[in-house]
Amino acid sequence: MPAWLDGAACLPTSDGNEKGERRVKAAAFDYVRASSVADAWALLARHGAGAKLLAGGQSLLPALNLRLSAPDILIDISRIEALRGVTVSPHSVRIGALTRHADLLASPEIAAHAPLLCRAVAEVAHPAIRSRGTIGGSLANADPAAELPACTLALDARLHVEGPGGARVIASRDFFTGLFETALHPNEILVAIEIDRQPASVCGFAELARRSGDYAIVGLAAHGAIAAGVWTELRLGYFSVGTRATLATHAAGVLTGGGTLLEAAAALEHDLQPHDDLQASSATRQHLARVLLRRVVAEMESAA
Amino acid sequence: MNISLMVNGEQVEADVLPRTHLVDFLREQLGLTGTHLGCEHGVCGACTLRLDGVIVRGCLVLAVQADGGVVETIEGLSDSGEIADLQAAFIARNALQCGFCTPAMLIAAQDLLQHGGVPSREAIREHLSGNYCRCTGYQAIVDAVETTAQAREASR
Numbered sequence: 001m002p003a004w005l006d007g008a009a010c011l012p013t014s015d016g017n018e019k020g021e022r023r024v025k026a027a028a029f030d031y032v033r034a035s036s037v038a039d040a041w042a043l044l045a046r047h048g049a050g051a052k053l054l055a056g057g058q059s060l061l062p063a064l065n066l067r068l069s070a071p072d073i074l075i076d077i078s079r080i081e082a083l084r085g086v087t088v089s090p091h092s093v094r095i096g097a098l099t100r101h102a103d104l105l106a107s108p109e110i111a112a113h114a115p116l117l118c119r120a121v122a123e124v125a126h127p128a129i130r131s132r133g134t135i136g137g138s139l140a141n142a143d144p145a146a147e148l149p150a151c152t153l154a155l156d157a158r159l160h161v162e163g164p165g166g167a168r169v170i171a172s173r174d175f176f177t178g179l180f181e182t183a184l185h186p187n188e189i190l191v192a193i194e195i196d197r198q199p200a201s202v203c204g205f206a207e208l209a210r211r212s213g214d215y216a217i218v219g220l221a222a223h224g225a226i227a228a229g230v231w232t233e234l235r236l237g238y239f240s241v242g243t244r245a246t247l248a249t250h251a252a253g254v255l256t257g258g259g260t261l262l263e264a265a266a267a268l269e270h271d272l273q274p275h276d277d278l279q280a281s282s283a284t285r286q287h288l289a290r291v292l293l294r295r296v297v298a299e300m301e302s303a304a
Numbered sequence: 305m306n307i308s309l310m311v312n313g314e315q316v317e318a319d320v321l322p323r324t325h326l327v328d329f330l331r332e333q334l335g336l337t338g339t340h341l342g343c344e345h346g347v348c349g350a351c352t353l354r355l356d357g358v359i360v361r362g363c364l365v366l367a368v369q370a371d372g373g374v375v376e377t378i379e380g381l382s383d384s385g386e387i388a389d390l391q392a393a394f395i396a397r398n399a400l401q402c403g404f405c406t407p408a409m410l411i412a413a414q415d416l417l418q419h420g421g422v423p424s425r426e427a428i429r430e431h432l433s434g435n436y437c438r439c440t441g442y443q444a445i446v447d448a449v450e451t452t453a454q455a456r457e458a459s460r
Contacts, residue, residue: 024344031305031322031368054369061325061364062345074322076369102358126434127415129346131358132365212433 026064030073055137097136116203120147145215149245150237154223163188179243204296218288226304265290307371312380329367338378349435352408378407393448401439
């Protein structure tokens with residue numbers, strides 16, 4: 001459970017029904033379905049700040065039911081088929097923003113060209129949530145405890161966004177700007193994620209959670225390359241260690257500079273400022289981040 | 305908002321509020337009370353049902369999103385006989401006590417069993433990890449799912 005849900009169930013946000021029972025119901029909102037990306041821009045322009053885009057809804061619906069979010073209108077983009085699916089070109093893999101977690105898990109192209117995503121998505125919630133949740137929804141939501149933002153950092157992905165003013169490409173390291181905040185402008189839509197094909201690469205993934213499918217207490221998505229026993233490239237994307245997914249550049253630099261795993265683990269304190277919450281203190285998270293680094297890097301070195 | 309969808313093999317036309325989620329629609333407008341509501345924010349799994357052939361959290365889908373879709377609930381799966389053997393195994397193994405989680409547990413288990421073969425107990429546990437049972441415990445449930453998988457495989 002992410003920090004923003006902690007204790008939310010005890011907030012006075014529920015409707016009572018006629019029997020006086022307290023339940024978890026969304027406030028009233030309007031609903032409209034967008035038929036295309038351009039249609040979605042027009043609807044966003046018409047409805048302004050009170051509008052919210054609905055993709056898979058697996059983070060938005062809980063927020064609505066708990067009344068942590070109360071938009072005037074939902075613009076449902078989930079039926080824009082052009083935004084769903086995986087395309088492989090000679091140099092990269094392009095994933096439509098509305099590609100669902102279950103699609104990624106079942107995709108032979110993702111297994112072949114971006115296996116880190118397969119590893120990560122298997123840890124995202126449960127089958128009945130992976131069947132609806134989308135990669136674009138997860139990235140645009142920018143939950144600091146979510147797996148996929150950290151994966152895009154590790155993979156150095158490019159995020160394709162489109163707005164009425166045109167299209168632009170945002171590097172994943174520039175996309176996540178804060179707690180549930182991204183570099184998207186209010187009228188822009190994330191349309192695709194592009195990842196370079198890196199045939200000689202190796203990936204690793206691990207997260208610590210109390211129960212399978214829960215949000216991680218700390219997690220690490222890693223991607224890199226080893227030549228003749230030496231790290232030539234390494235990106236360490238941590239999640240659930242603060243307000244946003246974070247690249248541990250100091251620790252990675254130690255390893256690519258020929259340093260030891262112990263030295264890299266020590267360097268993590270320059271990379272991460274983990275938060276405290278009911279699950280773990282900042283110091284515990286910092287410790288667990290070091291544990292995960294040792295596990296994941298060892299796994300990658302033995303696989304390389 | 306008017307919606308048109310297939311529910312347990314019957315075409316349904318209805319007028320729903322946008323904020324009504326699929327389970328409230330099924331329970332309160334169609335009287336299908338087999339789908340249960342526990343937490344209503346996607347954690348407990350009691351609302352699991354099938355939408356367009358895949359399992360979903362019914363509390364995390366709006367009724368308006370199911371417009372044009374195909375919904376199958378525990379009532380439909382029971383009536384068709386699709387999970388009769390699984391239901392019998394739940395009874396034989398004492399895999400339910402209060403029964404609140406059972407409809408969703410059956411639907412989630414059938415989702416795994418549909419893939420065929422005999423999944424390991426670890427795979428069964430992983431697939432059911434999003435469905436909470438607060439009284440019987442999970443051993444008997446895993447037993448019932450495993451027994452059903454073995455029986456189906458043997459009768460192939």
